[in-house]
Amino acid sequence: MSSQEFEGMGGGLGDGAGVGGVDGLGGGVGGSGDEVAGYAAEVRAQFADLPADESADLLEDLEDHLREVAAEDAGTLRERLGAPAAYARELRQAAGLPEPGEGSGPGGPGAGSRPRPRRRLRARVRQAIADAEQRARRYRAGREVLDFLPSLRPAWWVLRGWVAVRLLEAMTTTAHPWHEITIIPQVGNSTFVGLLALLVAIPASVYAARQTVPDGWRRRAMGAGEGILVLFTVGMALSAIGSQGDRGDTGSGVSYVQQSQSGLVEDGKPISNLYLYDQSGKLLNGVYVYDQDGMPVRAMPFSVGSYIDSDAWLDGNGSPVTNLFPRHLLQQQWSGDGNSMHLVTVPPPMVSVPHGLHREPGSDDPQQDPATPSTTATSSTPSGPPVTSTSASPSASASGGATGAHTASVLPTTPTPSGATG
């Protein structure tokens, strides 16, 4: 009896298309051209428990025979011959071989060859895959998908060649294995070498796929290698899906922040409230704030450590008023003994309003527009030298504020055009 084991039959000795790890599924499915090969591979899988020479003699012509059958009449092999497993069982009986489960009993044709547990497990896994396929084939969609899959094999042959070079890149360079993916990987920090590697690896991959590798360590090594490439491919695919979200604007975290958050932001820092002071340093309450486009300015909807109260303001139409500043923020305050908590209004921050406001005497001053008195004043004043002047009276300018933000002492009673109510 030959010492050569009959392992890896599922890929098929005669099935030139299937080499390596993924053909367990691929070998089982059949398009019109591959139907015979797929069917034969599944029948062969049922003989995995037998010694190689025994089943090789028996199955040598299986494909040729099945091809004859397929050419005779219409209908798929499955329809005409039944499931591959059943076919294999009948073939076993006709050939006088023991049943898969009972092994080669003493006196049987395979006397002396004990089926090993691993082989039996493999046969069982193959059987499970065959059964699953059988179930899927009961449905039209399942049949069509399974018949379509084998046509994708060549794409995988090309892809795995590329993946192998990419793996080489990940090992020889500092490129991150899951990111920084380029069409032509670098090998040893050289794109040229990477290109050469691709030109070797992809044809080699396709060539290898079309060869029949005899059982043994070479076949096993190829299977292991392919397994690694499959895992690496899956890893890259998953990370590509994961990073799809921020691929649009790489390197601009600022724009990302601005896209994802609404409300006021200054240098990336969210602004939760605005406190407005007139030129005399008086805190203004109930001020409507609009931007350069006349759109209401909204502060950050959330504020760390405090609750927004003024969001409850509604205008006459019942729409929420969001640009009324300062917003009424509440924060928790614990009593001295730490047993009771109540909400208190967040006090306005301590600010130091510039004093001695004035304009430089020499500067031409076209901006007597009352709409922007306070901004002009505050931005120009601090840089100016302390020269006494009687020009712009701060309080006078402030009282002429444009957007109807008349100073009001209490927030709820602010007189507004839209008639905000609590």
Place this chain on the structure above:
Amino acid sequence: MDSTQLLKGVLDSAVLAVLVDEDGYGYDIVRRLRVAGFEDIGDASVYGTLRRLYANGYLTSYVVPSESGPHRKYYGVNASGRAQLKESAATWRVFAGSMDRLLGAERGDRA
């Protein structure tokens, strides 16, 4: 009684018999057997039997190219196969005669 059980024992002889006058390829042999009355014969059984007979040296085989469709592997019975068929045919006749007599005798007893 299930005829497929009976068939199993005589399939070798049946396949040799349909091939002894004219060579044939796999599916052709299946068809001949069905025409001969073994309607339930399975393709796998015939293929398995052909392979075993070939392995035992009873058959010759050759490939005939076909213009349309796949090449066909034809099987023919060689001298060893003819001897085997002759022997098994003799065995069968003795066996069948005994069986016939037995069944006939039973029928006679009953009648």
